Amino acid sequence: MIYIHIPFCKQKCSYCNFHFSTSLNFKDDMLSAMKKEIFLRKDELQNKNLNSLYFGGGTPSILSSDEIKALIDEVLKYYSFNSDIEITLEANPDDLDKNFLKGISDSPINRLSIGTQSFFEEDLKLMNRAHSASEAESSIKRAQDFGLENISIDLIYGSPTSNMEIWKENLNKTIALEVLHISSYALTVEPKTALENWIANGKVKSPKEAEQNREFFYMKDFLKDHGFDHYEISNFGKPDFHSKHNSAYWKSCEYLGIGPSAHSYNGNEVRSWNVANNKKYTDEINSGILPKETEILSQKDQFNEMIMIGLRTTWGVDLSVLNEKFNDEILEHFQNESKLKLEEGILLIENNHLKIPEKHWFMADGIASDLFII
DSSP states (O other): OOOEEEBOOSSSSSSSSSSSBHHHHHHHHHHHHHHHHHHHTTSSSSSSSEEEEEEEESSSSGGOOHHHHHHHHHTTTTTTEEEEEEEEEEGGGOOOOOOHHHHHSSSSSEEEEEEOOOOOHHHHHEEEEEEOHHHHHHHHHHHTTTTTOEEEEEEEEOOOOOHOOOOOOOHHHHHTOOOOOOEEEOOOOOOOOOHHHHHHSSSSSOOOHHHHHHHHHHHHHHHHHTTOOEEETTEEEETTTTTTHHHHTTTTTEEEEEETEEEEOOOOSEEEEEOOOOOHHHHHHTTOOOOEEEOOOOOHHHHHHHHHHHHHHHSSSHHHHHHHHHHHHHHHHHHHHHHHHHTTTTSEEETEEEEGGGGGGGGGHHHHHHOOOO
């Protein structure tokens, strides 16, 4: 599978610390460099028959539909697409006007991931989103009118501007709009963001973990009652509409990342990432240099990653794979650290897979970290 990072946004959300630029002055240079990187790295993936192509960012919908199609055409020069390939475009509601949607509907893109975040104005203002509450709703309806029914939306809970009643209404509206997939995250305060600064200066209240916990468990039960599978801590999908791309990440499949700051993984022990600097990225690509760093994951790193990712999912950690992959020292550590948690019911083994019971999912990161090899 291939991930293409589009490093441009109209404006910076208050909670975001991803790599992007709000200047489009060098957009053409960037797109040209991305096409060249696709060529330079055309032999890295063992599987040339793709089941997922994902445009993330940044804001991929800031590009024109023709620019997106040109990147797809470039990929098709070196790869083929499975008949059931999932081609996802991340998009902001304010970009999804009729002209853009018409262009996208005529392209191979068959899935939209819309950064809705909330259907309430106060939430969107706190997050410094570029769209309004009315656009959050109307953009979904417009996309569906153009035949783009495989839609995922992002929702953020636990905002200081929200409460349980607002959160319930966000979820009710999502169901009414017949969205097929939801990625939902607690509002977190990332370093070097506007939100961190506002909280430090007393302009905004800090999110309350207890409230986020309540909203998470309400969402979990509500969405399951409405036919969604809760297949990863933050992801819910109707049957047959789980994200193929993200599921492949969680199952440690190989992937190729194109664009500044994009990561790649060979499915075993080699991970690489591109420089998070737009100018350096384009300059080096144009010189025929891949602007990336590479690391060989140690057994310890591979173990920690397998535990971290697997315990966030409904399928858990495959113990047969774990026992085959790691040496006796690591396996002894794992058995010692997991024993008490299994006895306490914080972990369980089901069909030879280690899992966290769903009632403890909100604490999954902490539970996983207790098993890490430091």
